[in-house]
Amino acid sequence: MKITILDAQFDSWQSIADYQKTLTKHTAKYGATAVFVGTMRDLNEDQNISDMFLEHYPGMTERYLEKILDENTNKHQLMDSLIIHRVGHIKPDETIVLVAVWSGHRKQAFEACREIMEELKSKAPFWKKETLKSGQEHWVEHNTKGY
Amino acid sequence: MPTTIRFFASLREEIGDNKTLDSSKLSALSTNSIITTADIWNHFTDKELTENILISVNMEYVDTKHPIKEGDEIAFFPPVTGG
Numbered sequence: 001m002k003i004t005i006l007d008a009q010f011d012s013w014q015s016i017a018d019y020q021k022t023l024t025k026h027t028a029k030y031g032a033t034a035v036f037v038g039t040m041r042d043l044n045e046d047q048n049i050s051d052m053f054l055e056h057y058p059g060m061t062e063r064y065l066e067k068i069l070d071e072n073t074n075k076h077q078l079m080d081s082l083i084i085h086r087v088g089h090i091k092p093d094e095t096i097v098l099v100a101v102w103s104g105h106r107k108q109a110f111e112a113c114r115e116i117m118e119e120l121k122s123k124a125p126f127w128k129k130e131t132l133k134s135g136q137e138h139w140v141e142h143n144t145k146g147y
Numbered sequence: 148m149p150t151t152i153r154f155f156a157s158l159r160e161e162i163g164d165n166k167t168l169d170s171s172k173l174s175a176l177s178t179n180s181i182i183t184t185a186d187i188w189n190h191f192t193d194k195e196l197t198e199n200i201l202i203s204v205n206m207e208y209v210d211t212k213h214p215i216k217e218g219d220e221i222a223f224f225p226p227v228t229g230g
Contacts (some may be wrong), residue, residue, distance in 0.1 A: 025228055039230055054162070054227075054229070055155060056155055057153075057155060057203075057206075057224070059206055059227075060203060060206035060222070085163055085229065085230075096227070096230065097230045117230060120229055120230050121227070121228070121230040122227065123208075123227065124160060124227060124229050124230075125155070125203075125224060125227050125229075126228065126229025127155060127156035127157075127224065127225060127227060127228055127229075128228045128229075129156070139156055139157040139225065139228075140228045141225065141226065141228070142226060142228065143226075143228055143230070147182060
């Protein structure tokens with residue numbers, strides 16, 4: 001299980017490939033890998049966005065991401081999992097978040113990936129401040145619905 | 148040991164940055180022997196502590212009635228919007 005909070009761009013697909021190479025004790029044991037990649041868009045609720053600042057609560061954010069992965073590992077018998085989440089200034093088309101899970105079968109992988117992502121969005125202390133192309137700024141007040 | 152109070156995101160912009168209370172100021176917040184997270188909030192702002200404001204003590208989510216002890220780190224923040 002690995003959690004990284006990063007104040008820099010990263011390549012989500014390379015990160016998955018690099019992490020998977022380390023899963024040597026599970027080689028030929030995991031039958032399913034499920035992935036979610038969240039990317040910043042230049043549009044939100046019909047407003048053109050030029051930049052986003054993503055704030056977090058150092059210490060509590062990591063604690064809650066670890067709890068989310070621990071609980072889902074037990075619930076879905078995951079073999080391994082990975083979260084990478086950006087903080088700081090983010091531009092459109094950059095990756096915001098990566099969630100990847102490895103399990104024996106697809107049911108656990110699909111369900112775990114979905115649940116991890118939804119719990120991250122509802123419990124992990126992150127907050128987004130968007131800058132519009134007009135220069136105005138506002139805090140995002142609520143998440144879009146996942147289900 | 149000072150008690151630390153943190154505000155994040157829009158609450159930090161409205162109420163201010165990290166604050167501390169020493170033991171005498173902490174105990175003066177209430178006539179009860181128990182000081183709650185709501186007492187802490189009311190000390191720093193006239194803004195209503197609405198249901199959508201989240202509270203943590205020592206990095207665990209709690210409610211408005213949670214008792215505070217000296218040295219705790221209390222945080223108030225808006226609904227989270229990560230991912």
